[in-house]
Amino acid sequence: MKFFNLFRIAYRSLNRNKLRSFLTMLGIIIGVASVIAMLAIGEGSNQTIQKSIASLGTNSIYIFPGTNANGGVRGGAGSNQTLKLEDADAIAAHCDLVKYVTPLVQRKSQIIFGAKNWNTMIIGIRNDYMLIRSLSITKGSGFSEADQRSAAKVCLVGVTVIFNLFGDENYNPIGQIIRINSIPVKIVGVLAKMGQNTFGQDQDDIVLAPFYTVQKRMMISTDHIGSILASGKSELQVVDAVDQITSLLREKHKIAPSDDIDFTVRTQSELSNIFGSITKVMTILLASIAGISLLVGGIGIMNIMLVSVTERTREIGIRMAIGAKGKDVLFQFVIESILISVVGGIIGIVVGVLAAEMVATFGGWPVVITPLSIILSFGFSSAIGLFFGWYPARKAAALNPIDALRYE
Amino acid sequence: MAETENLITVKDLTKTYQTGSVEVFALKAISLTINKGEFVAIMGASGSGKSTFMNIVGCLDNPTNGEYLMEGKDVLTRDKDELAELRNSKLGFVFQSFNLLPRTSAQENVELPLLYNNKVEASVRKQKAIEALTSVGLADRLGAMPNELSGGQQQRVAIARALVNAPLIIMADEPTGNLDSKTSYEIMGIFQKLNDEGITVVMVTHEPDIAQFAKSNIVFKDGKIIANHAVKDRKIAMEELKKIANLTDENSTT
Ligand SMILES: Nc1ncnc2c1ncn2[C@@H]1O[C@H](COP(=O)(O)OP(=O)(O)OP(=O)(O)O)[C@@H](O)[C@H]1O
Numbered sequence: 001m002k003f004f005n006l007f008r009i010a011y012r013s014l015n016r017n018k019l020r021s022f023l024t025m026l027g028i029i030i031g032v033a034s035v036i037a038m039l040a041i042g043e044g045s046n047q048t049i050q051k052s053i054a055s056l057g058t059n060s061i062y063i064f065p066g067t068n069a070n071g072g073v074r075g076g077a078g079s080n081q082t083l084k085l086e087d088a089d090a091i092a093a094h095c096d097l098v099k100y101v102t103p104l105v106q107r108k109s110q111i112i113f114g115a116k117n118w119n120t121m122i123i124g125i126r127n128d129y130m131l132i133r134s135l136s137i138t139k140g141s142g143f144s145e146a147d148q149r150s151a152a153k154v155c156l157v158g159v160t161v162i163f164n165l166f167g168d169e170n171y172n173p174i175g176q177i178i179r180i181n182s183i184p185v186k187i188v189g190v191l192a193k194m195g196q197n198t199f200g201q202d203q204d205d206i207v208l209a210p211f212y213t214v215q216k217r218m219m220i221s222t223d224h225i226g227s228i229l230a231s232g233k234s235e236l237q238v239v240d241a242v243d244q245i246t247s248l249l250r251e252k253h254k255i256a257p258s259d260d261i262d263f264t265v266r267t268q269s270e271l272s273n274i275f276g277s278i279t280k281v282m283t284i285l286l287a288s289i290a291g292i293s294l295l296v297g298g299i300g301i302m303n304i305m306l307v308s309v310t311e312r313t314r315e316i317g318i319r320m321a322i323g324a325k326g327k328d329v330l331f332q333f334v335i336e337s338i339l340i341s342v343v344g345g346i347i348g349i350v351v352g353v354l355a356a357e358m359v360a361t362f363g364g365w366p367v368v369i370t371p372l373s374i375i376l377s378f379g380f381s382s383a384i385g386l387f388f389g390w391y392p393a394r395k396a397a398a399l400n401p402i403d404a405l406r407y408e
Numbered sequence: 409m410a411e412t413e414n415l416i417t418v419k420d421l422t423k424t425y426q427t428g429s430v431e432v433f434a435l436k437a438i439s440l441t442i443n444k445g446e447f448v449a450i451m452g453a454s455g456s457g458k459s460t461f462m463n464i465v466g467c468l469d470n471p472t473n474g475e476y477l478m479e480g481k482d483v484l485t486r487d488k489d490e491l492a493e494l495r496n497s498k499l500g501f502v503f504q505s506f507n508l509l510p511r512t513s514a515q516e517n518v519e520l521p522l523l524y525n526n527k528v529e530a531s532v533r534k535q536k537a538i539e540a541l542t543s544v545g546l547a548d549r550l551g552a553m554p555n556e557l558s559g560g561q562q563q564r565v566a567i568a569r570a571l572v573n574a575p576l577i578i579m580a581d582e583p584t585g586n587l588d589s590k591t592s593y594e595i596m597g598i599f600q601k602l603n604d605e606g607i608t609v610v611m612v613t614h615e616p617d618i619a620q621f622a623k624s625n626i627v628f629k630d631g632k633i634i635a636n637h638a639v640k641d642r643k644i645a646m647e648e649l650k651k652i653a654n655l656t657d658e659n660s661t662t
């Protein structure tokens with residue numbers, strides 16, 4: 001049997017049954033596209049989370065007020081106000097494994113320049129903050145020690161804030177006076193652009209000011225601080241540094257050895273593990289949804305293939321009656337299935353990639369398309385298509401032509 | 409002489425169907441010889457085993473017992489692929505229910521046996537199909553789908569498909585069973601023409617006047633042959649059709 005003839009026969013047969021071919025293909029398209037899009041979304045968030053956590057610096061140590069068994073990962077556990085400025089000072093003074101320390105206070109505030117206003121996060125920092133987070137300044141300069149001591153009315157701004165107040169990201173705002181909670185504050189520097197973080201939050205939508213400036217001039221309560229950010233001397237000593245901080249604060253807060261501590265210390269890697277497991281859960285969730293759509297697509301393929309068995313068995317009978325061999329018939333069906341699977345698979349890949357890109361563009365969600373998802377979905381749906389094209393054909397081709405012709 | 413050459417020889421051909429605990433003896437030791445150039449009409453009551461016999465001779469089914477030689481060579485020892493080749497190149501089967509591929513044009517239906525024939529080049533395929541369709545008078549309906557054709561036209565497509573590989577023998581099981589008498593005569597005209605060209609024709613029919621177009625008649629009863637005789641006063645399709653045409657002419661003039 002000439003291969004090209006079989007190819008022609010298969011093509012004619014598909015063309016003749018356009019609706020059936022299309023519906024079979026649709027099962028594959030849906031299966032492939034959904035798996036690719038779902039896994040791209042899962043993998044995308046996973047990678048950006050890991051990347052942005054890594055960019056925070058591997059030595060970082062976070063100290064939050066209050067305890068939370070699953071990790072006080074939120075930036076300040078609200079009603080728990082157990083950390084004080086003297087805790088940060090004590091860490092700086094007594095923990096020799098800690099390199100940098102800064103207390104942090106922050107609040108959402110309305111800032112005004114001329115007729116424009118913008119709501120953003122104001123964070124009060126010590127200068128160590130810039131070193132722990134490896135922040136750099138593109139225009140102007142950071143805070144001096146005098147600024148820190150005197151609670152000077154100065155600030156550093158991110159590019160998003162510049163854009164919203166001055167209408168242009170590249171505008172040079174150094175020396176301009178903006179009002180934060182009605183307090184006039186001078187812009188002394190511009191922070192280098194950081195882009196979005198893990199959750200699509202704009203990290204450039206930020207205003208930094210000296211610690212005292214925020215604590216004394218902008219906060220209602222001045223007793224407590226939001227959190228403390230520190231860094232270990234080296235990556236290897238981070239765990240020991242955490243122990244040092246924990247025992248120091250336990251002592252300072254006068255907590256008996258049998259009692260629970262009223263603060264939480266987390267290292268960068270712990271945080272990244274927590275986030276990592278969150279994204280893993282999400283990826284598994286998305287993958288199961290995708291798996292279900294693959295299964296539904298597969299069942300659709302089976303359904304259509306099996307429903308057409310009677311018609312196809314007669315067709316096989318006719319073909320055999322005029323001289324088709326069993327293997328001719330089998331090859332024809334396998335070629336048909338391959339054509340459907342390959343064409344449907346390719347369309348599915350295109351649709352899946354487009355869907356993922358759409359999520360990325362319109363939903364602002366990071367996506368990463370992995371080759372594995374393409375291979376997996378393509379392989380699975382074409383295997384189903386192939387099997388359910390081949391299996392009934394094999395059964396029919398084993399019949400006597402007359403039995404195939406009479407099949408009901 | 410070619411006329412007396414044995415084309416098909418069956419000996420003690422038996423077919424038994426097992427339906428549940430009941431055995432149906434569809435063929436009871438049939439022995440028969442069909443020569444090259446014959447035109448045989450098989451008659452007999454319903455259920456007498458005519459179709460069973462045709463299907464076995466047409467290599468669509470296996471007998472339970474017996475011998476079957478084609479051109480002196482054993483058929484029953486051949487494997488499935490060899491039988492497929494036999495059906496493709498030496499046998500043309502015409503069914504009562506046409507059995508055309510649906511949603512497939514007349515020309516593509518007729519091309520089908522050529523696609524399964526390695527000896528036919530792609531370049532001559534189309535031409536052969538058109539020739540076959542022309543010889544059954546369908547040159548103007550090449551692209552028509554089966555559901556756009558009348559029963560008679562569909563049967564002609566089926567005949568074109570059966571003869572496109574230039575078979576030795578055409579097997580037709582009630583080819584005119586679904587057709588009116590004028591269309592039936594036209595089909596007989598095609599068979600007589602093919603037979604004149606040397607193709608052996610074996611045909612099952614219930615209609616005695618259709619059997620009159622054959623050269624000999626065989627009568628089946630309860631799985632056995634009870635009569636085998638030459639046809640006296642054989643009808644010629646061309647003349648019969650002319651008579652019908654004259655009749656309708658007279659009717660329309662009176
Ligand atoms: N697949 C089958 N299974 C069981 N019995 C069968 C089968 N095919 C045919 N028979 C039986 O074999 C006998 C012969 O059937 P066959 O179809 O050969 O008759 P026939 O002469 O062609 O009749 P008709 O003129 O009605 O077409 C019948 O009794 C029929 O019931």
Ligand SMILES: [Mg+2]
Nearest residue numbers: 458459460581
């Ligand atoms: Mg019959």
